[in-house]
Amino acid sequence: MSFVPCESSCCFPLQNLPYGVFSRRGSGEKKIGVAIGSHILDLSVISKAGLLPKSIGRTLEKETLNDFMALGRLRWLETRGVLMKLLSEDVPTLRDNNPLREAALIQQSDAEMHLPATIGDYTDFYLSREHATNCGTMLRGPQNALSPNWLSLPVAYHGRSSSIVVSGTPVRRPRGQVLTDARDTMSVALKPCSILDFELEMAAFVGTGNQLGESITTDEADNSIFGLVLLNDWSARDIQKWEMAPLGPFNSKNWASSISPWIVTLEALKPFRCPAPAQDPPVLSYLQAQDRHSYDIHLEAELVAEPSGGRATVTQSNLKHLYWTLPQMFAHHTVGGCNLRPGDMLGTGTISCNRDDRQGLGCLLERTWNGSQSIALSDGQHRTYLCDGDTVILRGYCQGDGFRVGFGECSGKVLPAVA
Amino acid sequence: MSFVPCESSCCFPLQNLPYGVFSRRGSGEKKIGVAIGSHILDLSVISKAGLLPKSIGRTLEKETLNDFMALGRLRWLETRGVLMKLLSEDVPTLRDNNPLREAALIQQSDAEMHLPATIGDYTDFYLSREHATNCGTMLRGPQNALSPNWLSLPVAYHGRSSSIVVSGTPVRRPRGQVLTDARDTMSVALKPCSILDFELEMAAFVGTGNQLGESITTDEADNSIFGLVLLNDWSARDIQKWEMAPLGPFNSKNWASSISPWIVTLEALKPFRCPAPAQDPPVLSYLQAQDRHSYDIHLEAELVAEPSGGRATVTQSNLKHLYWTLPQMFAHHTVGGCNLRPGDMLGTGTISCNRDDRQGLGCLLERTWNGSQSIALSDGQHRTYLCDGDTVILRGYCQGDGFRVGFGECSGKVLPAVA
Numbered sequence: 001m002s003f004v005p006c007e008s009s010c011c012f013p014l015q016n017l018p019y020g021v022f023s024r025r026g027s028g029e030k031k032i033g034v035a036i037g038s039h040i041l042d043l044s045v046i047s048k049a050g051l052l053p054k055s056i057g058r059t060l061e062k063e064t065l066n067d068f069m070a071l072g073r074l075r076w077l078e079t080r081g082v083l084m085k086l087l088s089e090d091v092p093t094l095r096d097n098n099p100l101r102e103a104a105l106i107q108q109s110d111a112e113m114h115l116p117a118t119i120g121d122y123t124d125f126y127l128s129r130e131h132a133t134n135c136g137t138m139l140r141g142p143q144n145a146l147s148p149n150w151l152s153l154p155v156a157y158h159g160r161s162s163s164i165v166v167s168g169t170p171v172r173r174p175r176g177q178v179l180t181d182a183r184d185t186m187s188v189a190l191k192p193c194s195i196l197d198f199e200l201e202m203a204a205f206v207g208t209g210n211q212l213g214e215s216i217t218t219d220e221a222d223n224s225i226f227g228l229v230l231l232n233d234w235s236a237r238d239i240q241k242w243e244m245a246p247l248g249p250f251n252s253k254n255w256a257s258s259i260s261p262w263i264v265t266l267e268a269l270k271p272f273r274c275p276a277p278a279q280d281p282p283v284l285s286y287l288q289a290q291d292r293h294s295y296d297i298h299l300e301a302e303l304v305a306e307p308s309g310g311r312a313t314v315t316q317s318n319l320k321h322l323y324w325t326l327p328q329m330f331a332h333h334t335v336g337g338c339n340l341r342p343g344d345m346l347g348t349g350t351i352s353c354n355r356d357d358r359q360g361l362g363c364l365l366e367r368t369w370n371g372s373q374s375i376a377l378s379d380g381q382h383r384t385y386l387c388d389g390d391t392v393i394l395r396g397y398c399q400g401d402g403f404r405v406g407f408g409e410c411s412g413k414v415l416p417a418v419a
Numbered sequence: 420m421s422f423v424p425c426e427s428s429c430c431f432p433l434q435n436l437p438y439g440v441f442s443r444r445g446s447g448e449k450k451i452g453v454a455i456g457s458h459i460l461d462l463s464v465i466s467k468a469g470l471l472p473k474s475i476g477r478t479l480e481k482e483t484l485n486d487f488m489a490l491g492r493l494r495w496l497e498t499r500g501v502l503m504k505l506l507s508e509d510v511p512t513l514r515d516n517n518p519l520r521e522a523a524l525i526q527q528s529d530a531e532m533h534l535p536a537t538i539g540d541y542t543d544f545y546l547s548r549e550h551a552t553n554c555g556t557m558l559r560g561p562q563n564a565l566s567p568n569w570l571s572l573p574v575a576y577h578g579r580s581s582s583i584v585v586s587g588t589p590v591r592r593p594r595g596q597v598l599t600d601a602r603d604t605m606s607v608a609l610k611p612c613s614i615l616d617f618e619l620e621m622a623a624f625v626g627t628g629n630q631l632g633e634s635i636t637t638d639e640a641d642n643s644i645f646g647l648v649l650l651n652d653w654s655a656r657d658i659q660k661w662e663m664a665p666l667g668p669f670n671s672k673n674w675a676s677s678i679s680p681w682i683v684t685l686e687a688l689k690p691f692r693c694p695a696p697a698q699d700p701p702v703l704s705y706l707q708a709q710d711r712h713s714y715d716i717h718l719e720a721e722l723v724a725e726p727s728g729g730r731a732t733v734t735q736s737n738l739k740h741l742y743w744t745l746p747q748m749f750a751h752h753t754v755g756g757c758n759l760r761p762g763d764m765l766g767t768g769t770i771s772c773n774r775d776d777r778q779g780l781g782c783l784l785e786r787t788w789n790g791s792q793s794i795a796l797s798d799g800q801h802r803t804y805l806c807d808g809d810t811v812i813l814r815g816y817c818q819g820d821g822f823r824v825g826f827g828e829c830s831g832k833v834l835p836a837v838a
């Protein structure tokens with residue numbers, strides 16, 4: 001237990017210690033911190049006080065986590081050990097040093113969060129069999145739902161890193177070119193997106209990465225992963241439909257992607273490892289692992305309308321259902337020698353699962369079955385796709401015995417398109 | 420004319436002054452320079468001597484061009500004016516100051532070149548109608564060669580920025596998952612790429628960019644473009660074929676992309692502006708321009724085999740044939756609010772043109788018509804696709820009256836796949 005109070009439903013107990021970048025409200029100064037209870041421990045203060053391992057240098061006094069990420073797993077573990085002690089109720093160093101404690105601990109409500117790292121490249125995968133099957137069924141019918149390669153490799157595409165924003169940042173409904181008459185490919189118009197969707201995803205931040213020309217194996221991947229966040233891959237379905245063939249999604253996805261601010265480390269997630277779904281047919285050996293595993297992470301998406309305040313839990317899913325695993329993402333991405341750099345981000349793709357009540361589906365396209373089944377909000381409104389003023393809130397946590405290792409929230413409100 | 424000698428066939432006369440990042444061979448210190456004749460003017464020396472405009476601060480003393488790119492067109496023009504004077508044969512400031520001149524001018528042969536900027540995001544377009552038609556014909560037959568959206572929008576996908584390398588860097592043949600029996604989607608294997616191709620492209624570096632949620636119009640785009648380079652978008656066709664549907668190229672393209680080291684500014688290219696091909700059917704107004712233009716840039720690709728030294732000019736093409744223009748790339752990319760940042764790179768896609776002798780085709784896939792027509796090298800060897808030890812050299816220049824504004828070379832040698 002920590003001397004910093006933390007209720008059992010709180011995302012950030014001593015067992016978690018996720019990393020993020022914050023500034024004191026009103027100050028522009030970015031600092032690295034770990035979340036603890038409803039507070040943040042300012043690591044620049046702790047570092048300057050000489051309380052961090054010498055081996056990590058001044059990496060935690062920077063404005064992003066990239067340099068710390070690059071140090072590798074041994075240094076992350078060493079630092080985690082030091083921070084756990086420092087925040088423990090049994091250790092007086094910080095607990096009883098009033099000036100230091102007051103300088104180092106700030107309320108989360110007094111802080112503004114920023115992107116935790118400079119994200120050089122962002123890749124989005126398509127790991128959920130349920131999601132791929134549902135999308136494919138709507139597009140091509142149930143017989144050809146999965147593309148021919150889907151069971152053989154974790155399908156992925158390169159995303160846009162410039163437009164990744166941190167939770168709380170409003171997103172503007174994009175304009176884009178759409179087909180206005182499905183029978184006539186000359187009938188196009190530039191219009192505000194009218195089929196606006198979210199996608200409930202998670203993303204892994206690369207820690208150490210690899211050199212160009214080298215690869216990361218499935219068994220090595222856990223050493224490369226710094227940690228995970230929640231990801232909302234906002235999607236403009238009408239734009240996507242028209243632009244997508246032959247080279248994949250582009251303007252439908254590149255106008256905003258939101259992430260939760262706290263990176264939960266793989267170490268904190270370790271107690272929640274669980275088996276991943278078996279793969280049939282068997283995959284090539286570079287995609288097999290000695291210890292094939294996933295993580296038991298409860299996920300949900302909530303929609304809150306404005307100004308009514310009407311709301312609905314749209315999705316309840318779990319990372320553990322993904323057919324392809326995080327190590328498989330890393331192994332496939334690098335098998336041809338592509339280099340991953342510290343701070344790069346790999347998204348899982350929409351995380352859907354099978355439930356009787358459709359609540360397991362991780363985006364509105366699936367959840368409303370292409371807009372045919374609306375969702376009732378608490379105030380009697382209905383939704384198929386997102387309206388201006390709607391806020392989407394993703395949440396995720398691992399349930400321990402009397403505590404949670406959580407991700408907090410990834411939220412974003414939809415602003416009207418530019419006139 | 421400059422007091423630094425420059426032959427009429429040289430790429431880098433006073434009219435050019437392209438920017439790059441170099442280090443003196445053996446020193447690791449990165450500096451910004453402009454190429455002049457067979458020399459480089461070290462701008463960190465010129466900046467420290469107080470000879471650059473005050474308005475640009477110390478941006479040319481950095482290790483990348485990003486900060487200078489962000490300053491915008493007025494500052495670029497002001498700096499260009501100052502550098503033209505400084506290097507002119509009529510101005511004594513540098514010409515007659517022996518210690519300064521010797522400190523500031525170094526031989527290109529004594530320098531190592533680096534990436535000119537930190538490339539946050541790289542996008543690759545598909546602007547050539549000839550290329551799209553040829554690829555589509557091989558894939559789907561001549562009736563459906565162009566995808567339905569191709570004439571309505573400049574098709575593009577997000578590429579991988581981590582693996583962009585500068586000319587001269589060897590590239591390693593990738594391994595990847597391929598389909599080994601076209602009739603059986605379960606027949607897959609991990610193998611070294613056996614259909615290795617290059618793509619002759621150019622790329623625009625973003626200068627000032629735009630804020631998230633805003634757009635750049637076709638008429639504003641020229642103010643955003645810092646300059647152009649040559650781009651070889653190495654492509655593993657067998658990997659591409661298997662992975663591409665439904666989300667686009669991924670591992671087939673992300674293992675290396677080579678660029679020429681010198682960014683030729685839009686200002687230097689201005690005398691070579693020319694009309695772009697007319698578009699029929701007409702495009703939406705956000706893709707129209709008051710002054711629709713392209714640039715007359717001669718391009719070629721040469722293949723040199725090792726150890727024989729056998730060689731062949733594989734391609735001779737020209738940027739001016741592209742159906743979609745650079746301003747249209749910028750307008751489409753940002754129409755939904757996607758932000759471009761200083762240093763981002765937008766590739767044109769393979770630049771092919773129609774010629775009777777097939778020499779206008781910008782990649783081996785087209786040039787050999789899917790491997791069916793081989794190319795003879797000077798030593799009697801033949802090639803359909805690239806062999807280990809082959810070097811691909813791209814070259815490009817604008818022909819002036821007695822001078823050339825050139826791009827130099829973009830070269831890369833293929834190393835064998837890892838065992």
Ligand SMILES: [Ca+2]
Pocket residue numbers: 124125199201233349350
């Ligand atoms: Ca996605």
Ligand SMILES: [Ca+2]
Pocket residue numbers: 543544618620652768769
């Ligand atoms: Ca290309």
Ligand SMILES: [Mg+2]
Pocket residue numbers: 159232233234253254255256257
């Ligand atoms: Mg996105």
Ligand SMILES: [Mg+2]
Pocket residue numbers: 578651652653672673674675676
């Ligand atoms: Mg490439």
Ligand code: NI
Pocket residue numbers: 458524525526
């Ligand atoms: Ni000299």
